[in-house]
Amino acid sequence: MNKAFVFPYFVCLSIPICYKNVNLNFYFLIKLNNSLFGAIIFIIDKFSIFIEFFEILNFSLFAEKYIGGKMLQDIKFKFILGLLVSSAMILAVACSSDTPEPTPAPAPTAEPTAEPTAEPTAEPKTIEKFGMILVGPRDDKGWSQAHFEGGEAIEKAMGAEMIVADFINPADSPNTTVAQVAADMIDQGAELIFATSDDMKDGILEAAAAHPEIPMIWSSGDSAFADGKGYKPELENLGNIMGQMEFGKYMAGCAAASESKSGNIGFLGPLINDETRRLTNAAYIGARDCWVDKGNSITDLNFEVIWIGFWFHIPGVTLDPTTVVNDFYDSGVDVVISHIDTPEALTVTDQRAADGEDVLVVGYDYENSCDVAPSVCIGVPYFNWGPSYVEAAENVANDTFSAEWTWVAPKLENGVTLEDSMVGFKSGDAMSSETSERVSKFASELDGIASIFTGPINYQDGTVMSEDGSTPSLYDIWYTSQLLEGMTGDSGGN
Amino acid sequence: MKIEFKNISKSFGKVQANSKISFTISTGSIHAIIGENGAGKSTLIKILSGQILPDEGSIKLNNKKMILGSTQEANKKRIGILGQDPLDFSNFTVLESFLAGGNKSSVIVSKSKIEKIISEFSKKFDWEIDVNSLIKDLSVGQRQQLELIRLLYLGAKIIILDEPTSGFSLDQKKKVFDNLRELAAKGYSVILVSHKIEEILEICTKVTILQNGSVLQTLDLPVDPKLLIKKMFGKSSEITNNLTPSFIMNNNNNAKNLSLEIKEFSSEEKIKLAEGTIIGVAGLQGSGSDKFIKSFYSYSPQSKVYSDEITSVEYSNITYVASDRLEKGLFPDMTIKEHIALMYNSKSLINWSNTLELTKNLINTYGIVGNPETLAKNLSGGNQQRLMLALIKENTKLLLLEQPTRGLDIGSAKFVWENLFQTRSKKNLIIFSSVDLDEIYDYSDYIICFYDNKIVSTGYKNVLSKSIVMEKISGN
């Protein structure tokens, strides 16, 4: 390799370190690096200013061209020193801002809290450690953060130590599988493992089979649903927990339609599966009810769903949610409902609103995700995994754990979420009082998850989901096969 | 600016390139420096431009001593060289090359300004240079024009032209010369290094003739061109007899007829020769003689050798020995053994112990100073050439040698030729190029003279006299 190319490569290699703050991942950085490397070669090739500088790198050439030869040693030394110092500086600068982060991160905090809780309540059974496998970063203001805080609730309640592994998905951590992470956690003494994504199915099934003595929870899964398609009776250590987010989504849809002036609502969907279909449908039903309640005609409601392809943005693999949301607004949508793990929709809406557009957004997953863009956030349907996770941990501690499929209903009172509800809806600053009233009115009329899907409801292809006045079974709701009549978007059929 | 050379000496190893060179170039003159190849012209120029530090001697510019061996100093003193093949940023556009090569290294350079400058000069010289075309798409002549503009733009006061005008047409040459005269009148000094007597006579006011590294004479021009040629080639122009008995003369009877097809270079379509002939291609640097040699070497060559009327020599039986041994002929980072294996191993698996034996034999036979594991780049020039000889396969029918003794000392050069003579009978034809007329006359049977990419004269050595060849290759 030409010596002249070595230096730019150093620079490129240090980029992942510089980007570390921004929670970008190395896989794409390597890609980025290589394209940068290519670009730099191109620049050297193309632009003159670099030429002389990089010729200096080629020591012998430099010596021949510019010096008699005596100064060579001296210059070489100075140059290498310079290189070392500058790369060290790049590193130091890039990483110094992170130094406070890694050091306090180890969880010594768990120890002191463990002591006081342990003493007064005459030694309740407890677990020491548990593992939390997150699909995204623990601070994504979305799905993963909600789980992470659920884990923190266990830490608080039982004084157990949480072992966290985040970014566990094939794009960010192509070298790490869920089964491997679970094995590592068990190695470290984890007595309970949470695998917190639908995407972790294959991995957690493998892990559960490999470690039958360790209780595990696959959130949002169906492996313990006795009547379900994916029932795995042989995995007696693998339970499922999911909240009935249909309530939250129903309220989200209602709030969106209530705030919408044009009736054009954009739904930013992740990937297509049973779960996302039924939740999207719930949002549509909410939107439909409240749109009609405002005195509009149902035909004026335009509910469009666009799927990005995964739970969050993976450059080059999924659609870019930022682009999708912008496209929504460009096409006349005035309210976007986000369903992905990360809050891009809120950020974009905030920007568009700052430019003077009359646009609003509904968040997802994490109770405080409205904080990202308070002024345009109508509200957020959120998960509160804490109570259920604590319960699961207590069951493990008391040896009463069994592989159950729990689909937890929310605790609502007059349409308002109670604090310990698994699923809830939190209003944002942008919600009008009229909408607020309408949402609680409709929410309080609900009686169980099935009531959301009270007929007549047809699927997109015209087949009937529920007859007039009747409600579908839990099975049919869980395994919703299509979007509903009246919605625009791909059902993901084969 | 007045330039005084005083007792400049420089030797490379045993070779004395410059010895006690002293002469003065006066202000406002156009001064020619001429001499045979190896007379020491380029060394002297390199010393003036700071690329080489002389062993002794000094240079005074306007009576002020110049710091030697520093290109920065030369730049400061506004010395600029126009070389034979200027500007190697071949992927740049004209404009970019200006930005890149500028010693005026201000950070921001105005593109439009440079565009203006180029177009102004172009108008003055009547040149057509598109600032947005790529350097590699320009002809050599255009590159030289561009380089001249660049030198002037950079403010050179002493302009050294090193064999510059091969790329100019007659008209353009005139314009350039007019401008050079104009510049000289303004107080610029112009130094012209050239082989072309006519040019020198046309524009120069003085000429310094170098021979074997020292000054033979400095003459005021004009003088008789024949005298100049005589002086330039020194004693060698007087030697007429040849010690090597001509192969052709002795083997005339059993010689089979070969023919050369060389449409590209000559109006003569074919040259008929006897088998075993050694052809010397005479021509000055850049005259096209090397291009001629190269034109035989390809799957579908421009020039062909027919062993009888129909069949041409096959590619696999042609060996081409490049003059740039390390850059074009050998693999610098590979060992002698690997070179031998590459050339002589015909099986898919390499038997290294056999190859080692063969390598040792060849090293002995060819007297290469090195062992089988020596890297090619660590061999001296002479040994590299010996390795090249060792790599000439037995089945070679047509051997092409591009300046085979370039840069070699006398001993190595002699070895090369002895070796080639020993094996000549096995080959149908050897073609070599050389800028050294003595070499041509010592070793060839048939001579082809090159000037300006064209064959200007051909003939057997005993027919074509040396003085004619000299005139022909100088363009007269």
Added chain:
Amino acid sequence: MYKSLLQNFITTILAVFSVSLVLFILQVSPLEIYNNLFDGSFGNLDKISRTLLIATVMALAGFALIITFSAGLWNIGIEGQMLFGAIGATFIARTILGELFFAPVIIIIFGGIFGSLLGLLSAFLKIRFNVHEIFGGLGINFVASGLIVYLVIGPWKREGIASTGGTDLFPAASWINGFGESNFPVYPIVIAIFIFLLLFTLLSRTSLGLRLIATGANTDAADKFKIDAGKFIIYAFIFAGAIGGIAGSIQASSIHHKLVPGIAGGYGFLGILIALIAGRNLFTVVIISLVFASIMVGGVQLQLRLGLDSSFPYIIESVFVMAWLIIKASKVDAKLLRFIIKKEGNFE
């Protein structure tokens, strides 16, 4: 041989020292890190198996690049070749062939063929259209990753699901399993050793290999030796593509058991670094791959045990590579080697 090994050893020590220095600056104990890395990657049979499996894939990528480096080519398209190998593997696993008991063999072979097809495309672009292999390779990588996303979310999607999370799992017959009950990746290792020996022979004992190297060393001179550079560029790309494809198919059928986007895992690009570090030394490729694999596998521990950020292993890796290149460029190691040898005085 002895000398170059010793020299690389010195370089490794210096590079590790630099890493320690950086860790020190970051206020983390290097010893603790190394301890965790080692424990996490060689702590028990399961971890050793995992490390070896990843090292195998990396080493294969490195081998592939050594071939192209030998021929003087920058095979940036290696990532795409691995992706294509994985596509080939999935293609077989989804057909009836995937149910056969010798399915893994077909999968590996098809992975190789698919990879070499893409390699051929790079060579074709370079020779026919004079597209530099770096740019051709970048383009090909984009095409390959685009194609995978299309396949995963389109024709090969799970029933009723459209997610870039991956295809259905391969049928069990198509899995490349470990040795006996364990996960010990005996078959991938056998493949890697086979390719190692093949390459070793190719590069040091065959005329083909020597010509390949000659093409890379000096194209002009190769012409004088009547070596058709174009032909050897094609060979190099086909070989490299095939090995990359095999690496990709191992990723698919041994690690993920399904096709996911980005299945090449960045190993192709890592392979470039590995080959860059190793020069043309196959043995060094194996060593560096092991080091990198242990950093990757053990790196999970840094997050799990020390609570360090998940990007930490990559910092260590980058610093290691950076330090290595600086050391090599400055020839500090060669000087040290000379110093040591002079001191001992018993070398030539």
